[in-house]
Amino acid sequence: MGGIDWAALPIVCEMLGVSDVETLITQLVAIRDHQNQNRE
Numbered sequence: 001m002g003g004i005d006w007a008a009l010p011i012v013c014e015m016l017g018v019s020d021v022e023t024l025i026t027q028l029v030a031i032r033d034h035q036n037q038n039r040e
Contacts, residue, residue, distance in 0.1 A: 004025075004028055004029070004032060009024075
């Protein structure tokens with residue numbers, strides 16, 4: 001998982017019932033950054 005599929009974000013939010021998209025993005029970026037940090 002090298003990145004976030006931004007095109008799928010609206011679909012995922014709808015499927016999961018996410019109303020606060022900005023918080024979801026912040027959390028996804030934190031997960032991505034943590035995973036990348038552990039690979040180094």
